[in-house]
Amino acid sequence: MCEICSKEFKTREALRYHRRLHIDSERRFVCNFCGIRFVFKHQLRDHMYVHLNVRDHQCEFCAALFSHPHSLRKHIQYHHGKGRPERKYACTYCNKTFPAPTHLERHVRTHTGEKPFPCGHCELSYSREDKLKEHQLKAHQLMPYVCPVCSAGFRLVKELVTHSFEMHQVHAYDMSRKRITTKD
Template sequence: MSDPETCRMKEDDAEPQTDLLEVIELKDIPNFITGKKTSQTEKNLSQKSARRARSTRFLPCAHCEKSFTRKGDLDRHLRVHTGEKPFTCVQCGKSFKLADGLKKHLRCHSGVRSFHCHECGKTFILPSHLKRHMIIHADFKPHLCSLCGKSFSRLDCLKKHQRTHSGARPHVCFECGNAFNSADTLKRHRRIHTGEKPYTCSDCGKSFTQSAHLKQHERVHTGQKPYYCSFCGRSFSTSRNLPAHMKKHRPDA
């Protein structure tokens, strides 16, 4: 007969051995939690993700200390150094480093002003233009002219104003030689020579060289008259009509 104590020892030893077998064979049987067996495709995808994670390296810029994780981001950044502008406007030829820059620029040609100021109703092509305009209503003018004390909400407006004191006109038209105190003024002037009219009325299709002219024209369709006489309340669609009307109330003015 077998020794009872020996039999108990053998039965006790069998329990951890069974557990070990369960651990070893666990990878080959259905998942005991989800009830699903890991497919070969899932294993391959997991291994591919692991290799990608291991192979991820920061892509350094050869011109500066910046680095990127994606080649597309690096390629876009390199245009800062190379000056490359692969995105070109077919209407005016202006080029941009990013596709988003061209997309925003194309709104200038469309004349569509979908961003409205809730304070005065003025409309803008880009949200950045509206944001810049809102400073006017906040009456925040931190940029002070040291010569006359006039203040401005934007630094570029102060610089443009300061040229009125110096008389500087650094922007010259190569077609006719006329000089201007700002690049924007020269750009508008150049349309006289090129015949470009980038601002188009969405109602009738008429085009204009300046956005202000388009806005004034659009009042023909909307009936808007934003200029009011403080004496009688009569309104006008253009600012130039108001002074002439005001003289009827104050002929000596």
């Protein structure tokens, strides 16, 4: 059993592999699109399908599309199979249960009103990071993705990827470039 998250494993090898996920210095492979860090290079490669919006793996039961075979397998297991993950993390406010502590943590914020993601441009805060990013894009018109060739700004990664390929015939993205807003 992992002493950090209490997840159980059948072998010591699997546990040793899992423990690396909890050590930040082990996460050496960084996605240039969103900043998520991975322990193994193949995890980053598989993750890139999300940004390229390639969804060519289809569920035979409900026709849902996925970017990676692993995502499809998890979907089938969770929604259509017998292997639904055990929901052992219970909310103390409403007794709903969740399969992972992070899911429970996010849910508890609906009861406590905690909003740990403040906007750096105004006084608003959000309970989820994705909601903060959505606010910043809409309310502050942030253009967080900048073309390294011509400095054009884009709201979405896929817009930058499309632009850089169509205009410059390259797949380009540079995290070190300054974020710009339309107000600058």
